[in-house]
Amino acid sequence: MPSPVAASVQPAVNRMAVRAPIVRLPGDPYPGLPGVPPGSIPAFPPPPKAIRPVLPGGPLAPALSRLATSQPVMFITIDDGVVRRPEARALIEAAHVPVTLFLISKVAAKDPGYFSALQGSGAVIEDHTINHPSLRHKPYALQHKEICESADRLGEMFGRRPLLFRPPYGEYDQNTRKAAHDCGMKALLTWREATNAGHVYYQTPVQKLHAGDIVLMHFRPAFVADFLAILKAAHDANLTPALLENYLA
Numbered sequence: 551m552p553s554p555v556a557a558s559v560q561p562a563v564n565r566m567a568v569r570a571p572i573v574r575l576p577g578d579p580y581p582g583l584p585g586v587p588p589g590s591i592p593a594f595p596p597p598p599k600a601i602r603p604v605l606p607g608g609p610l611a612p613a614l615s616r617l618a619t620s621q622p623v624m625f626i627t628i629d630d631g632v633v634r635r636p637e638a639r640a641l642i643e644a645a646h647v648p649v650t651l652f653l654i655s656k657v658a659a660k661d662p663g664y665f666s667a668l669q670g671s672g673a674v675i676e677d678h679t680i681n682h683p684s685l686r687h688k689p690y691a692l693q694h695k696e697i698c699e700s701a702d703r704l705g706e707m708f709g710r711r712p713l714l715f716r717p718p719y720g721e722y723d724q725n726t727r728k729a730a731h732d733c734g735m736k737a738l739l740t741w742r743e744a745t746n747a748g749h750v751y752y753q754t755p756v757q758k759l760h761a762g763d764i765v766l767m768h769f770r771p772a773f774v775a776d777f778l779a780i781l782k783a784a785h786d787a788n789l790t791p792a793l794l795e796n797y798l799a
């Protein structure tokens with residue numbers, strides 16, 4: 551009878567199986583991205599070597615919506631995992647940019663091979679709870695369970711236990727920060743800009759990305775349009791997508 555440990559390493563097999571080459575079909579400018587017009591994916595200079603911010607110590611994980619940096623970088627984060635568009639891997643590979651995925655562990659468990667393939671393309675998988683409840687005003691024990699057990703499960707599925715946490719809906723309180731710290735999270739992250747249906751929505755009066763901004767999108771039907779909108783916004787602001795973990799984890 552297979553042990554739970556044996557079951558938990560199964561996705562590593564999936565990861566090998568799904569790494570098929572991405573094929574460019576006649577007439578499509580980008581491999582695996584039918585209908586994406588030529589020139590849609592901007593080119594970026596490589597990100598600079600990360601100068602890591604000094605985070606405050608103590609019993610509460612710091613809560614950050616952006617990173618205090620003067621380096622010309624921004625950070626792409628993609629949440630949940632509910633709608634798994636097949637173009638995601640091809641798009642991330644064609645763009646040559648790093649991304650951080652905050653996955654609901656219960657959702658990731660439905661299709662770990664999909665996310666393992668993205669991991670193989672450079673995505674880093676982080677913690678977004680088991681069940682996606684709003685944690686604000688919830689008891690510490692519930693928050694601790696949602697954060698710690700999700701990190702454990704994602705670690706088993708993808709071979710790396712998360713080090714960053716995003717609270718569902720961006721809603722948190724002091725217990726969330728304490729539980730995140732106690733579960734080994736280096737920081738609790740929200741965002742400065744959100745993306746939907748191909749539009750970037752700015753949360754500051756200046757309709758522009760700034761160095762250190764964290765941008766949110768989701769695994770939704772408009773994955774391609776949302777991702778391209780973020781790349782354009784970064785390019786327009788002369789910022790290069792960089793990996794959040796190089797700064798924080």
Ligand SMILES: [Zn+2]
Pocket residue numbers: 629630678682718719
């Ligand atoms: Zn979410």
